[in-house]
Amino acid sequence: MSPRRIGPASLSRLLGAWRAERGSAYRQLADSLRLLILDGRLPLDVVLPGERELAATLEISRTTVTAALARLRDDGFLERRQGAGARTRLPAGPGDRGSSPLMLGPSTEGLLDLGAAAPPASEVVPQAFAAALGDFPAHLSNHGYLPLGLPVLRAAIAARYGRRGLPTHPDQIMVTSGAQHALALMLRLTCGPGDRVVIDHPTYPHAIDAIQRSSCRPVPVGLPGQGWDVDGVAAALRQAGPRLAYFIPDFHNPTGQWMGLDTRAAIAAAAAASRTVAVFDETLIDLALDGPVQPYGFEEPEGLVRLGSMGKSFWGGLRLGWIRADAATIQALAARRVSLDLGTPILEQLAAARLLADDEPALTARRTMLAERRDALLAAVRTHLPDWRVTRPAGGLSLWAELPAPVSNALAATSERFGVRLAAGPRFGVDGAFERFVRLPYTLPPKDLAEAARRLAQAYARLRPTPGQPRLTAGAVI
Numbered sequence: 001m002s003p004r005r006i007g008p009a010s011l012s013r014l015l016g017a018w019r020a021e022r023g024s025a026y027r028q029l030a031d032s033l034r035l036l037i038l039d040g041r042l043p044l045d046v047v048l049p050g051e052r053e054l055a056a057t058l059e060i061s062r063t064t065v066t067a068a069l070a071r072l073r074d075d076g077f078l079e080r081r082q083g084a085g086a087r088t089r090l091p092a093g094p095g096d097r098g099s100s101p102l103m104l105g106p107s108t109e110g111l112l113d114l115g116a117a118a119p120p121a122s123e124v125v126p127q128a129f130a131a132a133l134g135d136f137p138a139h140l141s142n143h144g145y146l147p148l149g150l151p152v153l154r155a156a157i158a159a160r161y162g163r164r165g166l167p168t169h170p171d172q173i174m175v176t177s178g179a180q181h182a183l184a185l186m187l188r189l190t191c192g193p194g195d196r197v198v199i200d201h202p203t204y205p206h207a208i209d210a211i212q213r214s215s216c217r218p219v220p221v222g223l224p225g226q227g228w229d230v231d232g233v234a235a236a237l238r239q240a241g242p243r244l245a246y247f248i249p250d251f252h253n254p255t256g257q258w259m260g261l262d263t264r265a266a267i268a269a270a271a272a273a274s275r276t277v278a279v280f281d282e283t284l285i286d287l288a289l290d291g292p293v294q295p296y297g298f299e300e301p302e303g304l305v306r307l308g309s310m311g312k313s314f315w316g317g318l319r320l321g322w323i324r325a326d327a328a329t330i331q332a333l334a335a336r337r338v339s340l341d342l343g344t345p346i347l348e349q350l351a352a353a354r355l356l357a358d359d360e361p362a363l364t365a366r367r368t369m370l371a372e373r374r375d376a377l378l379a380a381v382r383t384h385l386p387d388w389r390v391t392r393p394a395g396g397l398s399l400w401a402e403l404p405a406p407v408s409n410a411l412a413a414t415s416e417r418f419g420v421r422l423a424a425g426p427r428f429g430v431d432g433a434f435e436r437f438v439r440l441p442y443t444l445p446p447k448d449l450a451e452a453a454r455r456l457a458q459a460y461a462r463l464r465p466t467p468g469q470p471r472l473t474a475g476a477v478i
Contacts, residue, residue, distance in 0.1 A: 003048045004043070004045065005047045005049075005085075005298065005328075006042070006046050006048065006049065006057075007049060007051045007052065008049040008054050008056070008057035011042075011048065011049060012058060012156060013431060013432045014036055014041055014042060014426075014432060015029075015032050015033070015036070015058075015411065016242060016328040016408070016409045016412060016426055016432045016435045017405075017406040017407055017408075017410065017411065017435050018032035018259065018410055018413070020371065020408055023414075023462060024323065025060060025064045026063075026064045026065075026068045026071065027069035027071070028410065028414075029058075029060075029065070029068035030052060030067075030068040030069075030072050031063060031413035031414065032073040032409055032410065033068065033072060033077070033116060033411060033414055034072060034075070034413070034414045035424065037077050037088050037090070037407065041427065042088055043327045043425070044057045044089055044090065045086065045087055045088060045089070046087065046088050047085045047087050048069070048078070048086045048087070048088070048396040048411045049085075049326070050085065051069065052067045054315070057086040060466045067283045068103075069086055069302065069454050072086075073086070073373065075091065076089070076090070076091030077089065077090065078254070078283065085329070086167070087283065088440055095347075099142075100323055100379055110276075110419055110477065111416070111419055111420070111421055112419055112420050112444065112448055112451060112452040112455065113367065113421045113444070114420055114421060114422050114423070114439075114440055114441055114442075114444075115421040115422060115423045116400045116423075116441065117253065117254075117396075117441035117443060118129065118311070118312070118316045118397075118441075118443060119312070119366070119369075119370065119397065119441065119443040119456050120315070120443075121315035122313075122314045122355075122362045122366055123315070123362070123365070123374050124317060124355065124362040125314055125315050125318075125351070125355070126350060127354075128351040128354040128355045129347070129351045129352075130348055131350075131354045132350035132351040132353075132354055133280060133347070135350045136346065136350060139350075140244060141388075144258040144346055145342040145343050146175075146336045146341070146342075146343040146344075146346075147148075147174075147337050147338055147341075147342055147343050148173075148174050148175065148330065148334050148343075149173065149174060149175025149176075149318060149343070149344060149349060150175065150346065150349040150350070150353065152349075152350075152353045152403065153169065153175055153349045153350075153352055153356075153385075154170040154174075154175060155350075156171040156353045156356040156357060157170075157173045157175075157308065157324075157356065158170045158173050158324050158354060159170065160356055161296070161324065162295070163243070164198065164295045165295035165297065165305065166295075166296040166300070167328070169390060170221065170323060170327065171323055171327040171330065171342070172325060172326060172327055172330060173322055173323070174322060174323045174325075174330050174333055174334065174337075175320065175321075175322050175343075175344050175349060176320075176321045176322055176323060177206075177319050177321070177344050178309060178311060178319045178320060178321045179281060179308065179309035179311065179321040180206055180207075180321075181209050182307045182309075182321050182322065182323045183207060183216070183279065183281070184210050185323065185333050185336065185337055185340075186244065186277070186279055186305060186307075186323065186333075187210060187216065187244065188214070188336050188340075189329075189332055189333055189336050190243050190244050190277050191214055191216050191243045191244055191374075192212075192215075192216075192243075193215035193216070194216070194217065194245065195216045195217070195242070195244075196216065196217050196218075196219045196240045196241060196242040197211045197216050197217070197218055197219065197242055197243065197244045197245065198219045198221060198222070198233065198236050198237060198240065198242045198244075198245035198246070198276070199211070199219065199220055199245075199246050199247075200216075200220075200221065200223055200228075200246075200247055200248060201220030201221055201222050201223065201250065201429055201433065202254055202255065202400075202425070202429045202433070202434055203220075203246070203248065203252075203429075204248060204253045204254075204281070204428070205252070205423075205427045205428050205429060206253075206293070207231045207246055207317070207431075208428075208430060208470065211246075215293055216243075216244075218304055219236055219240045219242055219429055220429065220430055221233050221236050222344050223252070223255060223257065224268065226257065227259075227309050227413070228247075228257075228259055228262070228263050228267065228465070229262065230263055230266045230267060230270070230355050230451045233245075233267055233270060234266075234267075234270040235263055235275040235425055237270050237271055237273075237276050237421070238274055241274075242274075242276050243277065243279070243322055244278075244279060245267075245271050245276050245278050245279065245282065246260070246279045246281065247267065247278070247279070247280055248280075248281045248283070248284070249263075249264055249280050249281075249282070249394025250282050250283075250284050250287075250395070250396075251284040251285075251287055251288070251334065251393060251394070251395035251397075252284075252287040252396070253283075253284065253396065253398065254398055254400045254428050254437075254439040255393075255396070256393025256394070256395070256396045256398060256399065256400060256401040257393070258394055258395065260440040261294070261298050261329040261336065262298075264298055265276060265298035265299070266382070268280075268298070268300065268301050268304050269301055271303070271304075272302060272303055274306075276305055277305060278305065278309060279304065279305045279306075280304065280305070280306050280307070281307045282306055282308050283308065283309040283311065284312055284320075284367075284396045284397065285292050285308070285310070285314070285360035286313040286359075286367075287366070287392065287395045287396050287397065288314060288365060288367065288373075288395040288428045289367055289370055289371040289374060289392045289393075289406075290395065291394070292358035297355040302326070302360070303326070304325075305323060305324070305325045305329065306323070306325075306335065307320055307321060307322070307323060307324075308324065309321035309476070310352050312397065313360070313363060313366065314355055318348055318351065318352060319344075319348065320344060320349065320352050328412075336382065364415070367457050370442065370443075371395075371443040372382045372443070372446060373443065374392070374393070374399075374442045374446070376442070376449050376450065377399060377446075377449040378390060378392060378399065379438060379440040380449055380452075380454070381399070381401065381411075381440065381453050382451035383453070384396065384453040384454050384456070384457040385456065385457050385460065386402075386455060387404050388401045388403060388404070389401065389402040390402075390403065390437050390440075395443065397441050397443055398439050398440055398441040399439070399440040399441075400437060400439055400440075400441075400443065401437065401438050402436055402437055403436050403437065403438065403460075404466040405436070405463075406435035406436045407435070407460075407463045408424045408425035408426060408435045408436065408437060409424045409426060409435060410437050410455075410463055411424070411460060412424035414462055414463065415455070415456060415459040417459070418455040418456070418459040419455050420452050420455045420456055420459065422438060422456070423439050424438065425437035425438050425439070425447075
């Protein structure tokens with residue numbers, strides 16, 4: 001089997017505006033390629049273009065390309081096989097691997113991690129597990145394989161929907177190993193290779209990953225400054241013939257926008273009219289920071305699917321989510337699931353059932369904490385980065401900052417040298433979009449957020465020309 005290759009034009013699009021105004025070009029190119037590998041935008045075991053053609057496409061010297069690739073080989077991100085070119089890989093050891101938000105594990109000492117929008121565990125999680133251990137022995141007499149989930153947890157999730165105005169039977173619930181797993185199951189059920197999937201643009205990067213790794217084609221519909229483009233979504237549903245449409249209506253990741261009930265109803269109706277399965281990812285629904293969580297308030301069309309998760313509300317380490325759909329869809333999902341896994345761990349499900357039995361005190365504390373951190377980050381950005389445009393979100397976990405120039409990839413590649421891990425804007429889109437944006441989670445303590453903004457200002461200053469400094473031309477060398 002011949003290795004996968006990426007052409008110079010495709011690699012140039014992924015790199016985006018990688019050149020900073022100051023600093024060595026070879027190092028900037030190496031850092032930007034390293035970021036693409038760690039983010040997964042440049043897959044592993046892919047052969048890069050030759051040095052001469054890459055230099056010609058990027059309009060830089062071959063010497064610069066040679067030095068950048070040599071640096072990546074020294075760091076373990078490339079290997080060269082005789083006659084086969086430079087191939088992407090990951091270093092074998094733990095070491096310093098840069099800006100990937102999740103694959104690297106916890107941050108190294110002194111590094112402020114703004115790469116992952118994930119808060120620490122709620123204070124009630126240990127008590128829930130302690131109680132779950134008491135419940136656990138009663139389940140040891142059966143085989144433990146429950147593709148649909150524990151009945152007690154399915155009932156607790158169904159009751160939660162009911163309390164918010166959406167009557168739900170436990171037969172409409174499947175417990176999954178997180179919302180990402182839930183989306184993968186929905187793609188497996190509804191889509192085949194080459195099928196199209198409508199998405200918000202920008203959107204959650206691992207949703208894009210899941211769609212592409214299912215051999216499907218994402219169809220992006222841009223988000224305006226405020227709200228959703230209902231006409232644009234409806235047109236995409238009519239014209240693209242998608243099998244599935246994926247939306248994040250509650251404190252959208254990464255923009256923080258909230259989809260109004262009328263808009264939800266219109267989008268769900270448009271999906272039903274086009275015979276597209278609409279999936280609403282409600283992972284962030286509990287994190288309303290400026291008011292109560294809104295009840296479900298529109299008549300639900302047939303076929304609408306909702307995804308939920310314990311990850312943002314309580315702790316990502318639970319790895320527990322769910323799918324709400326009609327009972328027939330749930331049974332079809334169970335039939336497909338058994339070829340992948342046979343269920344979610346019992347102890348985690350028992351802990352989740354305990355957490356959901358009395359969730360409001362813990363969620364109130366979490367909202368209070370996140371509101372304080374959101375306001376601290378907003379103040380820090382306005383102090384240290386006054387030319388960045390940020391809007392105060394009503395909930396969720398992050399700010400979506402607009403930069404004065406398209407330097408997001410370069411900033412993410414540079415910021416780690418200043419002690420901040422950052423997810424570049426293009427990670428949240430397709431085809432290199434969002435070079436003028438970065439996501440800034442407010443999940444760290446306020447003092448760390450203030451320090452992160454100060455360090456980002458230092459990194460950003462490296463990307464701007466100083467007064468009287470000439471701009472680098474495309475053909476500049478090291």
